[in-house]
Structures are given as C-alpha cells and as structure tokens.
Amino acid sequence: MIETAAPPTAGAAVTRRPRWWTAVALAAALGAVALSIAFGSRVVSLPEVWQAIVVGGDDITAAAVRSRVPRTLLALLVGASLAMAGVMLQGVTRNPLADPYILGINSGASLTVVIGIAFVGIHSMQGYIWFALTGAALAAAFVYTVGSLGRGGPTPLKLALAGAITTAALTSLTTAILLPRMEVMNVYRFWVVGGVGRAENHDTLTVMPFIAVGVALCALTASGLNLLGLGDDAAAGLGVPVVRTRLLAATGGVLLCGAATALAGPIGFVGLVVPHLVRLVVGSDHRWLLPVSALTGAALLTLADTVGRVVARPQEIEVGIITALLGAPVFIWVVLTRTGVRA
Amino acid sequence: MSATVVRAARRRASRRAGVTIAALSCTLLALFAFSLVWGDRIYPISDVVAVLAGQDVPGASFSVGELRLPRAVLAVLAGASFGIAGVTFQTMLRNPLASPDIIGITHGANVMALFCILVLGLSGLAVSVSAVIAGVGTAFGIYLLAARGGVVGTRLILIGIGIAAMLHSATLYLLVSADQWDLQGAMRWLTGSLNLASWDDVAMLSLAALLLVPIVLVLGRDLGLLRLGDDAAAGLGVAVERSRRLLVVAAVALAAFATAATGPISFVSFMAGPIAVRLIGPRGALIVPAALTGAVLVLSADLVGQFLFEHRYPVGVVTGALGAPFLVYLLIRTQRTGGSL
Numbered sequence: 213m214i215e216t217a218a219p220p221t222a223g224a225a226v227t228r229r230p231r232w233w234t235a236v237a238l239a240a241a242l243g244a245v246a247l248s249i250a251f252g253s254r255v256v257s258l259p260e261v262w263q264a265i266v267v268g269g270d271d272i273t274a275a276a277v278r279s280r281v282p283r284t285l286l287a288l289l290v291g292a293s294l295a296m297a298g299v300m301l302q303g304v305t306r307n308p309l310a311d312p313y314i315l316g317i318n319s320g321a322s323l324t325v326v327i328g329i330a331f332v333g334i335h336s337m338q339g340y341i342w343f344a345l346t347g348a349a350l351a352a353a354f355v356y357t358v359g360s361l362g363r364g365g366p367t368p369l370k371l372a373l374a375g376a377i378t379t380a381a382l383t384s385l386t387t388a389i390l391l392p393r394m395e396v397m398n399v400y401r402f403w404v405v406g407g408v409g410r411a412e413n414h415d416t417l418t419v420m421p422f423i424a425v426g427v428a429l430c431a432l433t434a435s436g437l438n439l440l441g442l443g444d445d446a447a448a449g450l451g452v453p454v455v456r457t458r459l460l461a462a463t464g465g466v467l468l469c470g471a472a473t474a475l476a477g478p479i480g481f482v483g484l485v486v487p488h489l490v491r492l493v494v495g496s497d498h499r500w501l502l503p504v505s506a507l508t509g510a511a512l513l514t515l516a517d518t519v520g521r522v523v524a525r526p527q528e529i530e531v532g533i534i535t536a537l538l539g540a541p542v543f544i545w546v547v548l549t550r551t552g553v554r555a
Numbered sequence: 556m557s558a559t560v561v562r563a564a565r566r567r568a569s570r571r572a573g574v575t576i577a578a579l580s581c582t583l584l585a586l587f588a589f590s591l592v593w594g595d596r597i598y599p600i601s602d603v604v605a606v607l608a609g610q611d612v613p614g615a616s617f618s619v620g621e622l623r624l625p626r627a628v629l630a631v632l633a634g635a636s637f638g639i640a641g642v643t644f645q646t647m648l649r650n651p652l653a654s655p656d657i658i659g660i661t662h663g664a665n666v667m668a669l670f671c672i673l674v675l676g677l678s679g680l681a682v683s684v685s686a687v688i689a690g691v692g693t694a695f696g697i698y699l700l701a702a703r704g705g706v707v708g709t710r711l712i713l714i715g716i717g718i719a720a721m722l723h724s725a726t727l728y729l730l731v732s733a734d735q736w737d738l739q740g741a742m743r744w745l746t747g748s749l750n751l752a753s754w755d756d757v758a759m760l761s762l763a764a765l766l767l768v769p770i771v772l773v774l775g776r777d778l779g780l781l782r783l784g785d786d787a788a789a790g791l792g793v794a795v796e797r798s799r800r801l802l803v804v805a806a807v808a809l810a811a812f813a814t815a816a817t818g819p820i821s822f823v824s825f826m827a828g829p830i831a832v833r834l835i836g837p838r839g840a841l842i843v844p845a846a847l848t849g850a851v852l853v854l855s856a857d858l859v860g861q862f863l864f865e866h867r868y869p870v871g872v873v874t875g876a877l878g879a880p881f882l883v884y885l886l887i888r889t890q891r892t893g894g895s896l
Binding site: 309313314358361368369372373374376377378380381382383384385387388391392480481524527529530532533536537539540541543544547548 | 652657700709710712713714716717718719720721723724725727728731732745746821822825865866868869871872873874875876877878879882883886887889
C-alpha cells in the first residue's frame with residue numbers, strides 16, 4: 213500500500229532549455245516588481261507612480277508609492293529564499309512533499325521567536341534571526357528524526373504527519389506563552405499569518421548575511437544533490453561524501469527558511485509549489501533548478517502580496533494566507549501524481 | 556483442549572475490558588465531582604449536591620449551576636464525541652495517525668462555524684448545523700479527491716493534511732480581519748476552549764450525541780471486522796460500503812458538532828483511540844473505552860489548564876502540548892514492535 217517516495221531527482225539529472233526558462237523567470241520577477249509598485253491598497257495612476265519613483269515628490273501619493281519599494285524588495289528576497297529552501301529540503305529528504313511549512317520548521321521558528329520576545333526581551337531583527345534559526349533547525353531535526361522512525365524510513369506520509377503534529381503541538385506551546393501576555397500577542401497575531409507589510413530595509417540587511425551563507429551552501433551542494441537522487445549507495449560509489457553533502461544541504465535549506473521566517477513570519481507552500489513547477493519545465497538538475505526556482509519564488513511571492521493588497525481594498529490580505537490558499541491545491545496535486553501512493 | 560484455552564483467553568480479555576471501562580468510568584466520575592467542587596471558591600459537597608438537586612444555594616447556584624456544571628458536562632460530551640470520531644477514523648483507515656483533527660475534517664467545521672459567527676452573525680443551532688454540513692462536506696471532498704482509482708488510506712491522509720493547511724489559513728484570515736475581536740473568543744477557534752460553555756452548547760451537543768452515538772455503537776461490530784480488511788469483512792457478512800458510509804457520516808457529524816460547541820480541541824481524537832487500545836488490549840470493542848478516554852482527557856486537561864498554572868489556559872493548549880510527546884511515544888513503540896504506521 214505504502215511505497216517509498218519516487219525521488220524527485222531520480223534518474224539522470226535532465227535539463228530542458230534552462231537558459232530560456234531562466235530568462236522567462238527573470239522577466240516574471242521583473243513584471244511582478246512593476247505590478248507590486250504600481251498597485252496597492254491606495255489607487256494610484258501610472259503617471260503618479262512615475263512621478264513618485266523617478267522625479268520624487270512629497271505628497272501622500274508619492275509616499276504611498278515609495279513605501280511599496282521596501283516591501284517589494286522583502287517579498288522578492290523571502291520568496292527566493294523559501295523557494296530555494298524547498299528545493300534543498302526536497303532534495304535532501306528525497307521527498308516530494310518537503311516544505312518548510314509542512315515539515316513544521318516554520319512553527320519551530322515561530323515558537324522560539326515568541327520565546328525570545330516574551331522571556332528574553334528581544335525586539336529587533338538581530339535578535340529574532342538567531343531565535344528563528346535555532347527554532348527552525350531544532351524543529352527540522354525533530355521532525356526528520358520522528359518521521360524516520362519505524363519501518364521504511366522517512367516516507368512522505370510519515371514526514372508529513374510528523375510535521376503536521378509537531379506544528380500543532382508547537383502552536384499550542386506558542387499559544388500558552390502568548391495568552392498571559394496581551395502585548396506580545398498583539399504583535400504576534402499579525403506576524404503569524406505571514407506578511408511583508410511591515411518591511412524595513414534595515415531588517416532586511418541584518419538578515420542578508422544568513423541568506424548569503426544559505427545560498428552559498430546551496431550552490432556548493434547542488435551537483436552533489438543531483439547524484440544523491442540516484443540513491444545513497446550509488447552516490448557514494450560515484451565519490452559523493454553522502455553524509456557531508458546531506459548535512460550541508462540541509463543546513464543551507466534551514467538557514468534560508470529560518471531567515472525568511474524571521475523576516476516575514478511563517479509563509480507556507482512557496483517552498484513546495486515553486487520547485488515542483490520549475491522541475492516540470494526545467495528538469496531535475498539542481499544547478500538550474502535552484503536559480504530558476506529562486507526567481508520564480510520571488511515572482512510568486514511578490515505577485516501574491518500584490519494580489520493580497522488589491523482584492524480586499526482598503527484592507528490587505530496577508531501574503532501567507534494567499535500562498536496557503538494557492539499552495540494547498542498544488543500540494544494535493546503532488547500527492548495525487550508524484551508520491552508513488554497509488555492503489 | 557485448545558477450545559478451553561481460547562475460551563479462557565476470551566474470558567480474560569473481556570474481564571480486562573470490563574475492568575478498564577469500570578476504572579475509566581470511576582476516574583471520570585471523580586474528575587467530574589472534583590471539577591464541580593474545586594474553583595476560585597471551594598464549595599462543600601453538600602452545597603454541590605443541593606445545587607444538583609435543584610435547590611437554591613446563594614452563590615453556589617450560580618457558580619456551580621451556571622458555570623462549572625455546563626463546563627464539566629460539555630467537557631465530557633465533547634471529549635467523548637472527539638474520542639469516538641477519532642477511533643472510528645483510525646480503525647477504518649487502519650492508521651493511528653488518521654484522526655479527523657489531523658486530516659482536516661474538524662478544520663472544515665471550524666472555518667464554517669467561525670464564518671457563521673463573524674460574517675453572518677449567526678448563533679446557536681444555525682452555527683452547529685452549518686459546521687456539521689461543512690465537516691461532512693470537507694470529508695466528502697477529501698474522499699472524492701482520494702478516490703481516484705480506489706481509496707488508499709495514505710493518499711487520503713496526505714490530501715487531508717493539505718486541505719487542513721488551506722482551511723487553517725482561512726481560519727487565520729477570518730480571525731485577523733475580524734475587528735473588535737476579543738481574545739477569549741479567538742482562542743476558542745484556534746485551540747478549543749471551554750471558557751464560554753453554556754447550557755445551550757450542552758443541549759445541542761447532547762442531542763447530537765443521543766442521535767449519533769447509537770449508530771456508531773450498533774455499527775461498532777462491523778468496525779471491528781473492517782479492521783481485518785474489506786474482503787475479510789465482506790466474507791463475514793458486513794455490508795462493507797454501507798457500514799463505512801454510515802460510520803463516516805456519524806463520526807464526522809460527532810466531531811463537527813463538538814467543534815461547533817468548543818472549537819477544535821487539539822489531539823483528543825488523535826490520542827483517545829491509541830490510549831484506549833493500550834488500556835484494553837488487542838481484543839474487545841474500542842468505542843466505549845475511547846469515548847471514556849476522550850472525556851477523561853478533556854476534563855483533566857481543562858482542570859490542569861485552569862488551576863495548575865498561574866494563568867488560566869484553554870483546554871486545547873494543554874491537549875495540544877501533549878500531542879508531540881505522544882506522537883514520539885507512538886512511533887517509538889511502533890518501531891519496537893516492528894509495525895509500520
């Protein structure tokens with residue numbers, strides 16, 4: 213009944229017209245940036261946008277348009293990080309359902325951030341980032357260990373269930389810490405849905421080094437992950453240091469999604485959806501999969517954020533809600549087509 | 556000779572079941588009594604009995620009769636409903652992790668209840684009924700999605716997790732966009748809480764239980780046989796499809812009614828079944844022990860949440876925090892016995 217996962221990178225690492233698709237993804241990202249700056253909860257005409265960005269101006273309209281710039285930058289960065297984290301996690305676990313949200317990593321980061329706010333008195337990004345990374349790493353290790361217990365190793369089913377249950381349990385603990393502390397709760401309530409609306413360039417810069425290290429680790433391990441897709445034994449036979457590659461790749465993935473979570477709160481499904489879509493068109497070579505996924509993730513999150521700003525004017529729908537509503541159907545599609553769970 | 560052995564084993568098993576059910580009932584009764592007596596003010600048993608008998612006792616009539624009693628009764632009803640729903644799903648899908656609170660069914664009921672209250676401004680029966688319809692609809696949707704080429708338990712569970720994530724984000728959206736939203740109420744829909752328990756909730760849920768529990772109990776025998784596999788069950792005279800459909804609808808409706816009354820109390824339907832199996836052994840009917848276990852879990856977790864800490868926590872926070880250690884235990888045990896989840 214239960215088969216192990218068909219590895220997403222099984223077989224030879226194929227690529228199909230990668231340069232062409234990189235250009236397409238880049239164009240999509242640029243288009244998303246343009247839309248994100250042009251549209252928002254305040255209706256602004258295109259000449260006014262031009263006026264605000266290029267000429268400069270000091271009326272409310274110009275200020276509103278300029279405030280969209282840091283948020284757009286943040287959306288790009290977070291989207292790219294989450295998508296790359298998804299590629300890494302799927303590659304390392306050889307599990308098509310791996311995603312920072314599904315694996316409970318986001319909830320680990322949330323819990324430790326709340327601990328930091330409530331008990332250590334952290335209230336700046338320099339503090340959040342360490343707590344978020346610690347929580348992300350601990351949750352990732354925990355869910356992977358729990359999901360690997362028992363017969364058959366880490367099957368998609370066991371990992372997803374372990375992630376779902378860990379998420380629920382950690383959320384309970386988070387709630388337990390928050391309830392007696394209304395002031396923390398009020399900040400957290402908006403952070404937890406995942407948003408980029410409170411973006412500040414200063415915070416983004418603080419987290420950049422962590423993202424840079426994450427990206428470097430991804431780049432280092434990309435070709436190793438291709439070979440790991442053939443199975444541990446085959447990869448070892450081809451001279452890949454299996455344990456080290458896996459550890460480095462996982463560290464890269466956790467760094468990226470921990471940093472993204474510290475910046476924007478837990479945002480689900482970008483890490484799941486983007487790698488699958490990109491794999492469909494580009495193929496399974498991680499050296500292309502990573503950059504194209506990063507661009508696509510950046511485009512997707514920026515677009516989702518723009519949609520969230522426009523559909524419920526004058527209110528905003530947080531981007532985390534939009535990605536979950538869009539992403540869950542893709543998750544189901546992956547379950548139906550890719551996990552090898554068939555009658 | 557061997558017949559004697561079998562008979563002796565059966566007798567041992569049924570004695571163990573009897574003892575377990577008796578012990579659980581006693582525990583439940585003791586917890587129930589304690590939760591009526593204990594509180595910010597401690598009333599003597601005589602006062603509590605007087606209130607139960609309908610006499611007017613100054614002070615106690617309100618705090619016991621209107622606060623503690625509906626709360627305790629609702630805890631028992633909701634716990635039992637979640638327990639029954641959980642064990643039904645776990646047995647039918649042959650997977651201890653496949654309870655309605657993990658595969659998205661309670662999430663569906665939860666979102667609908669929240670939508671009715673916040674957006675449509677409904678209350679009472681309308682909320683419960685909409686929640687049940689949404690719960691059944693969610694279950695049906697998951698079933699349809701998973702049914703391509705024969706329902707496979709694994710696929711159904713994974714699809715359920717996806718649906719649960721989607722519905723959870725809808726819950727979050729409703730909570731964030733609601734203005735003037737008081738925290739007590741919000742927590743009820745995120746983690747489940749008995750803080751707003753009222754006699755109306757009790758009436759609704761007990762009506763549902765009166766209607767649905769007999770169905771599950773009658774089909775309980777079939778449920779035991781479905782565990783052996785569809786073919787074996789059919790061979791033993793079970794109308795497999797009909798039994799399964801009825802059981803699913805009854806279990807989903809129970810979980811949804813309970814969710815409408817208390818919010819999604821995490822992990823009760825997940826934990827009650829496996830704990831009941833541990834207590835009662837591999838043989839014997841599971842439904843009654845699971846219902847009792849669920850009730851004991853909710854009632855004791857509510858007491859812990861109310862009185863053990865400096866601050867009062869809703870019951871769902873306590874049961875939710877139990878979930879992760881329980882999962883680890885379940886996995887390690889499965890590992891040791893060589894089984895598979």
